[in-house]
Amino acid sequence: MSEIQQYLTEHRDQHLKELSDYLAIPSVSALSEHRDDVAQAAEWTAESLKNIGMEHVQIMDTGGHPVVYGDWLKAEGKPTVLIYGHYDVQPVDPLELWETPPFEANIRDNKIYARGASDDKGQTFMHIKALEAIMNTKGELPLNIKFCIEGEEEIGSPNLDAFVEKHKDLLSADALVISDTPMYEKGKPAICIGLRGLCGLQIDVKGPKGDLHSGLYGGAVQNPIHALVSLLDSMRDAEGRILVKGFYDKVADMSPEEKASYDALEHNEAQMKDALGVPSLYGEKGYTTLERTWVRPTLEINGIYGGFQGEGIKTVLPSEAHAKITCRLVPHQDPQDIADLIQAHIKEHTPPGVTVETSLFDQGKPYLTPPDHPAIQAAAKAYEKAYGARPSFTRMGGSIPVVETFSQLLQLPVVLMGFGLPEENFHAPNEHFHLENFDKGLVALSEYWFDLEGAL
Amino acid sequence: MSEIQQYLTEHRDQHLKELSDYLAIPSVSALSEHRDDVAQAAEWTAESLKNIGMEHVQIMDTGGHPVVYGDWLKAEGKPTVLIYGHYDVQPVDPLELWETPPFEANIRDNKIYARGASDDKGQTFMHIKALEAIMNTKGELPLNIKFCIEGEEEIGSPNLDAFVEKHKDLLSADALVISDTPMYEKGKPAICIGLRGLCGLQIDVKGPKGDLHSGLYGGAVQNPIHALVSLLDSMRDAEGRILVKGFYDKVADMSPEEKASYDALEHNEAQMKDALGVPSLYGEKGYTTLERTWVRPTLEINGIYGGFQGEGIKTVLPSEAHAKITCRLVPHQDPQDIADLIQAHIKEHTPPGVTVETSLFDQGKPYLTPPDHPAIQAAAKAYEKAYGARPSFTRMGGSIPVVETFSQLLQLPVVLMGFGLPEENFHAPNEHFHLENFDKGLVALSEYWFDLEGAL
Numbered sequence: 020m021s022e023i024q025q026y027l028t029e030h031r032d033q034h035l036k037e038l039s040d041y042l043a044i045p046s047v048s049a050l051s052e053h054r055d056d057v058a059q060a061a062e063w064t065a066e067s068l069k070n071i072g073m074e075h076v077q078i079m080d081t082g083g084h085p086v087v088y089g090d091w092l093k094a095e096g097k098p099t100v101l102i103y104g105h106y107d108v109q110p111v112d113p114l115e116l117w118e119t120p121p122f123e124a125n126i127r128d129n130k131i132y133a134r135g136a137s138d139d140k141g142q143t144f145m146h147i148k149a150l151e152a153i154m155n156t157k158g159e160l161p162l163n164i165k166f167c168i169e170g171e172e173e174i175g176s177p178n179l180d181a182f183v184e185k186h187k188d189l190l191s192a193d194a195l196v197i198s199d200t201p202m203y204e205k206g207k208p209a210i211c212i213g214l215r216g217l218c219g220l221q222i223d224v225k226g227p228k229g230d231l232h233s234g235l236y237g238g239a240v241q242n243p244i245h246a247l248v249s250l251l252d253s254m255r256d257a258e259g260r261i262l263v264k265g266f267y268d269k270v271a272d273m274s275p276e277e278k279a280s281y282d283a284l285e286h287n288e289a290q291m292k293d294a295l296g297v298p299s300l301y302g303e304k305g306y307t308t309l310e311r312t313w314v315r316p317t318l319e320i321n322g323i324y325g326g327f328q329g330e331g332i333k334t335v336l337p338s339e340a341h342a343k344i345t346c347r348l349v350p351h352q353d354p355q356d357i358a359d360l361i362q363a364h365i366k367e368h369t370p371p372g373v374t375v376e377t378s379l380f381d382q383g384k385p386y387l388t389p390p391d392h393p394a395i396q397a398a399a400k401a402y403e404k405a406y407g408a409r410p411s412f413t414r415m416g417g418s419i420p421v422v423e424t425f426s427q428l429l430q431l432p433v434v435l436m437g438f439g440l441p442e443e444n445f446h447a448p449n450e451h452f453h454l455e456n457f458d459k460g461l462v463a464l465s466e467y468w469f470d471l472e473g474a475l
Numbered sequence: 476m477s478e479i480q481q482y483l484t485e486h487r488d489q490h491l492k493e494l495s496d497y498l499a500i501p502s503v504s505a506l507s508e509h510r511d512d513v514a515q516a517a518e519w520t521a522e523s524l525k526n527i528g529m530e531h532v533q534i535m536d537t538g539g540h541p542v543v544y545g546d547w548l549k550a551e552g553k554p555t556v557l558i559y560g561h562y563d564v565q566p567v568d569p570l571e572l573w574e575t576p577p578f579e580a581n582i583r584d585n586k587i588y589a590r591g592a593s594d595d596k597g598q599t600f601m602h603i604k605a606l607e608a609i610m611n612t613k614g615e616l617p618l619n620i621k622f623c624i625e626g627e628e629e630i631g632s633p634n635l636d637a638f639v640e641k642h643k644d645l646l647s648a649d650a651l652v653i654s655d656t657p658m659y660e661k662g663k664p665a666i667c668i669g670l671r672g673l674c675g676l677q678i679d680v681k682g683p684k685g686d687l688h689s690g691l692y693g694g695a696v697q698n699p700i701h702a703l704v705s706l707l708d709s710m711r712d713a714e715g716r717i718l719v720k721g722f723y724d725k726v727a728d729m730s731p732e733e734k735a736s737y738d739a740l741e742h743n744e745a746q747m748k749d750a751l752g753v754p755s756l757y758g759e760k761g762y763t764t765l766e767r768t769w770v771r772p773t774l775e776i777n778g779i780y781g782g783f784q785g786e787g788i789k790t791v792l793p794s795e796a797h798a799k800i801t802c803r804l805v806p807h808q809d810p811q812d813i814a815d816l817i818q819a820h821i822k823e824h825t826p827p828g829v830t831v832e833t834s835l836f837d838q839g840k841p842y843l844t845p846p847d848h849p850a851i852q853a854a855a856k857a858y859e860k861a862y863g864a865r866p867s868f869t870r871m872g873g874s875i876p877v878v879e880t881f882s883q884l885l886q887l888p889v890v891l892m893g894f895g896l897p898e899e900n901f902h903a904p905n906e907h908f909h910l911e912n913f914d915k916g917l918v919a920l921s922e923y924w925f926d927l928e929g930a931l
Contacts, residue, residue, distance in 0.1 A: 215690060219788055228752030232902075233775045234671060234873030237803050238715070238767035239747075241757035244776040244798075245711060252708035255701060257826065259694070291695075296684030301697035301828030311694035319689045320700040321791050326778035327799060332675055332836040334801050335777050342700075343783060345790050347693050370713065372757030380788040417690030446688075 023465045026152045031458070035131070037067070038144050039124035041106075042133040046140075048084055048107035048174050057084050057170050060106040064143070064168050065089070071151040073166065079186075081178040084170030088189070091150075092163045098475040099163035100468070101192035103425065104143030104199065105172035108135035109446045116448035129454045136452040138445035142198035142438055143168055145457065149464035161472040165192055169421075172199075175381065176421050183428050193475050194394040195425050198464075200437035202456065203284060203411050208402040208463075210395060211435035213313065213414035214422055216385035218354035219321070219345030220361060222247065226373045230326075231336040241372025243340040244325045250375070251342060253368045254318055254361075259303040259311075261318045263364045266357065271350045271387075273314050277412075281309045284411060313414035317347045318361075345380065347416060354382035383420035388432055393474035398436045400470045405463035410436075436463070479921045482608045487914070491587070493523070494600050495580035497562075498589040502596075504540055504563035504630045513540050513626050516562040520599070520624050521545070527607040529622065535642075537634035540626030544645070547606075548619045554931040555619035556924070557648035559881065560599030560655065561628035564591035565902045572904035585910045592908040594901035598654035598894055599624055601913065605920035617928040621648055625877075628655075631837060632877050639884050649931050650850040651881050654920075656893035658912065659740060659867050664858040664919075666851055667891035669769065669870035670878055672841035674810035675777070675801030676817060678703065682829045686782075687792040697828025699796040700781045706831070707798060709824045710774055710817075715759040715767075717774045719820045722813065727806045727843075729770050737765045740867060769870035773803045774817075801836065803872060810838035839876030844888055849930035854892045856926045861919035866892075892919070 020028070027034075046060035047053040061078050064087040068076045073089035084107060092099070111121040111134050119125040121134040135141065146166075153160055167190055169179055183190060203209040226243035227236075255261055273281075286309050292300055302311040311317075325340030327333035346357055358379055369375045388395065390412040402410040426433050438460035444450045476484070483490075502516035503509040517534050520543045524532045529545035540563060548555070567577040567590050575581035577590040591597065602622075609616055623646055625635055639646060659665040682699040683692075711717055729737075742765050748756055758767040767773075781796030783789035802813055814835055825831045844851065846868040858866040882889050894916035900906045 217690075217790070219790075226753055231751070232873060233773070233777060233801060234673075234803055235871070236751070236768065237775045237872060238771055238773040239756055239758045239764045240751060240753055241755075242775050244779050245707075248704045248707045248776065248779070249711075249713070251701070251704045255705075257705070295687070295692070295696060297682055297696055297828055298830055299697075299828050300695055301826075302695045308695045312692065315694055317689070317694040319693045319698050319790075319792055320704065320782065321689060321789060322782035322784050322793070323700050323704070323796065324780050324784045326776065328778050328780045328797075332799060332801065333777060334673070334675075334775075336775055337778070340779065341784075343788060345689060345788065347690055370757075372753055372755050374754060415691070416693060417688060 022156045023152045024462055026156050027458070027461050027465070034148050035126070038131070038141065041140050041144055042124045042135050043122050045122045046107050046170065047110050048171050049110055057107055061085050061087050061170055064106045067147050068166060071147055072154050081171070081182045083178045086170070086182055087168040088166060090163070090165040091160055094160055094163045097162040097472055098193040099165060100471065101165045101167060101190055101195045101431070102146050103195060103197045103421065104146060104168045105139045105170065106143060106168055107170040107173050108140065109138070109173050111448070113448060118449055126454070130451040131454060131457070132449060132451040134450050136450055137439035137443045138450065139172065139199045141452045141457070145438070145460050145464055146198060149461050152461070152465050153468065161469050165190060172421070179421055180424050183424060187428060190429060192429065192431055194471070195429070195431050195433045197422065197433065197435050198437050199419065200415055200435045201439045201441045202437065203413055205440055205453070206406070206408065208406050208408060208410035209413040210390070210398055210402070210410050211415050211437065212390050212395070212412045213350070213387040214385065214419050215316070215416055216348035216352065216354055216423070217345060217383040217418040217420070218348065218358045219343065219380040220358060220377045221380070222250065222342045222344065222365065223376045224250070224340045224373050225338065225376070227336070227338050230338050233334040233336040236336050240336060241370060242336050243373050244337060246370040246373040247323070247325065247340040247342055249370050250365060250368055251320060254364065259301060261316070263318065263360050265360045266316065266318070269351045269353070269356070270316060273310070280412060281307070281313070284309065312416035314349055316349050316352055318344060320344050347418065348385045350385050350387045352385060354384060358382070383418045384423040386423045386426060386433070392432050394432050394434050394471060397470040397474040398434050398467055401463045401467035402436070404466050405459040478612045479608045480918055482612050483914070483917050483921070490604050491582070494587070494597060497596050497600055498580045498591050499578050501578045502563050502591070502626065503566050504627050505566055513563055517541050517543050517626055520562045523603050524622060527603055528610050537627070537638045539634045542626070542638055543624040544622060546619070546621040547616055550616055550619045553618040553928055554649040555621060555647070556927065557621045557623060557646055557651045557887070558602050559651060559653045559877065560602060560624045561595050561626065562599060562624055563626040563629050564596065565594070565629050567904070569904060574905055582910070586907040587910060587913070588905060588907040590906050592906050593895035593899045594906065595628065595655045597908045597913070598916070601894065601916050601920060602654060605917050608917070608921050609924065617925050621646065628877070635877055636880050639880060643884060646885060648885065648887055650927070651885070651887050651889045653878065653889065653891050654893050655875065656871055656891045657895045657897045657899070658893065659869055661896055661909070662862070662864065664862050664864060664866035665869040666846070666854055666858070666866050667871050667893065668846050668851065668868045669806070669843040670841065670875050671772070671872055672804035672808065672810055672879070673801060673839040673874040673876070674804065674814045675799065675836040676814060676833045677836070678706065678798045678800065678821065679832045680706070680796045680829050681794065681832070683792070683794050686794050689790040689792040692792055696792060697826060698792050699829050700793060702826040702829040703779070703781065703796040703798055705826050706821060706824055707776060710820065715757060717772070719774065719816050721816045722772065725807045725809070725812070726772060729766070736868060737763070737769070740765065768872035770805055772805050772808055774800060776800050803874065804841045806841050806843045808841060810840060814838070839874045840879040842879045842882060842889070848888050850888050850890050850927060853926040853930040854890050854923055857919045857923035858892070860922050861915040892923070
């Protein structure tokens with residue numbers, strides 16, 4: 020066991036105690052009544068950076084909740100790594116479903132339960148402690164480190180783009196490391212090399228100026244719900260393929276190697292079907308479930324509403340109907356392009372007798388990095404040392420817009436090395452973090468900086 | 476001017492005062508806080524029947540709000556007519572849109588404004604006063620009369636079928652007369668010879684057992700909203716024709732005469748379009764607007780809901796989606812047959828990856844009576860005397876299930892001679908009744924009994 024691993028083992032109890040203190044701060048960024056708690060979590064983060072020897076530690080204004088910055092830049096001539104994380108957490112509702120209070124960390128079955136345990140305070144904390152272990156055993160770091168830890172990730176990072184743009188120089192680095200994505204499954208570490216982008220819009224269909232009696236007018240006036248249903252149904256065929264003209268035009272194919280690597284994961288479809296409680300899985304013909312969620316774009320209706328929703332019957336022909344749709348995008352789809360295509364589709368397919376208006380939601384670009392980048396290969400090596408298993412290179416169906424923001428604005432490779440497990444209830448009651456990955460993750464992260472220094 | 480008309484003119488102020496008292500009782504059958512008011516309206520109705528010389532007046536239990544019965548059966552050897560009406564009214568929300576209080580009758584521009592003014596206290600009251608005029612001038616009626624005035628019409632007459640079945644003998648008659656349908660337009664009286672029937676169902680689509688993240692699962696799991704949209708869209712083509720197999724099989728065609736009579740009404744489509752505020756009218760190809768609402772069946776989505784309905788975006792792949800649909804039926808469609816066909820259609824068209832359940836709403840059969848029946852021809856004659864214009868024989872797109880109930884259970888012809896105007900806001904704020912039709916309607920109704928006596 021290396022000196023660093025020895026240090027981590029000896030300080031495990033102390034570290035878990037500190038983590039519990041961090042998790043005790045209810046830094047819910049979405050709720051204004053937690054504004055002081057969010058500020059306190061920023062303070063706590065800044066203090067812990069100072070405590071391990073980080074310099075130029077500052078709590079920086081963003082217009083919203085602040086960014087905590089700190090650096091250690093004494094490895095002259097060596098590469099610089101930017102570490103991104105976030106100290107804010109999701110709301111805890113419904114509170115009654117928590118087995119132990121969300122802001123009192125509780126360890127059971129070698130898992131630590133609390134809001135933020137995995138997403139993302141726990142993993143941000145691991146980065147700080149891995150560096151502490153190196154500093155306290157070696158007296159210095161093998162490369163230069165910068166921290167950018169924000170407090171608005173759970174509300175969509177509304178101020179981060181502007182912040183990064185404004186502080187480009189301060190944040191400049193040779194690579195960005197983020198630990199905020201899940202492993203493939205327990206014992207199977209993963210480096211996420213791709214994220215889907217996002218665009219979406221609201222569709223508002225208007226018919227008659229007021230609700231009408233469906234007996235007196237039914238048959239003579241277009242029903243806005245029928246019109247909406249027809250419009251939405253025109254966007255997807257029965258086999259799950261999106262029919263919006265041009266939707267797939269820019270979609271990048273997988274390489275045969277990438278396809279083979281996903282097939283090798285032997286995704287358990289039966290287990291997924293049972294866990295979700297669906298009669299069968301379903302999706303675009305010609306693709307596996309992993310491909311459908313990782314490398315293929317989607318168009319999903321997230322909400323629909325119009326007319327009478329109460330109990331029983333009301334024979335209304337409603338004045339309006341509404342839907343919300345979002346697309347998950349893959350390289351090289353552009354969110355604005357896709358939004359334009361959908362709006363053109365809507366224009367072309369609007370049924371007679373109604374008018375349709377659309378409004379756009381926030382957008383995010385898809386992200387994909389080649390797995391052969393030295394920073395990624397070094398991360399794979401570090402995982403292998405900690406887990407005794409080579410990590411998979413996976414993608415994720417969700418979107419983390421900041422990844423693309425950093426990648427574009429700072430022009431650097433992004434390494435997504437996360438330690439959470441998919442079933443750890445991020446955003447849900449009983450969020451937790453498996454301590455096996457706390458222990459092995461600390462080893463992987465502290466090994467990584469040495470591997471990365473040589474690789475970059 | 477006849478003796479009876481003289482009487483009506485002389486007593487006009489007195490009658491309007493009495494009607495105002497009747498309208499002042501807030502007999503809202505849908506709201507339990509108005510239970511005592513509904514009972515009071517029944518009492519008022521019973522009293523007014525006694526006052527004009529009706530006999531055997533009783534307030535009869537139905538299990539819900541009572542029926543007021545009364546008769547005058549002294550015209551030995553003459554036909555018997557049953558008059559149906561209702562003393563209950565719709566709720567008044569939104570109250571703030573009323574220009575004068577809904578339960579304080581206000582006369583302006585020769586219209587009386589109050590909830591129930593046209594639907595149906597006003598028209599029920601006219602029947603009573605027409606008979607009063609005959610009794611007080613002639614001392615007797617030309618035929619036998621029975622009244623059945625209910626208090627649950629506005630909540631769908633849930634107890635009337637059983638009541639009529641139980642009291643078949645008491646209610647037996649040679650014809651039923653109802654004044655609860657509108658004229659074609661001002662100055663154009665109409666006798667309604669057909670009503671559409673009704674059947675409907677709720678569709679509940681279930682997918683995953685809980686809401687899912689549309690990024691992590693989107694593309695791999697059937698989205699219940701997509702499934703619902705596909706199911707609903709499969710029921711109607713772009714030109715408004717219903718695609719449910721067998722839907723039109725039993726639909727009776729119009730005779731060329733009937734078609735010609737509707738064409739002669741010269742329905743003003745531009746005016747309707749403007750009044751409803753739609754970019755264009757819309758409906759089944761090959762039919763006029765009147766035909767689409769009167770003689771063709773419909774399938775309308777009355778409500779749809781699923782997923783996120785709040786402001787902005789929530790990238791959820793929802794667990795459920797729901798819709799409510801109702802069909803308006805024409806002779807000789809049977810509501811249960813049509814419900815069966817729709818359920819079969821749903822079964823056949825349910826997309827993979829979800830389960831669909833349906834539940835049926837209350838049903839009503841379509842109604843159509845030949846306009847050449849002597850009771851209808853006599854009504855036409857009475858209208859002509861009062862209005863100086865021959866009434867049109869029209870149908871109505873809505874459903875009055877009691878018409879079919881009476882027609883079936885008592886095996887008698889139904890005469891729908893209403894005096895309201897289509898724009899008089901039944902069920903809406905500022906309901907009113909034009910006093911021109913109060914005056915002419917009283918004449919028509921008092922003439923009718925003499926014409927009918929000779930005709931039956």
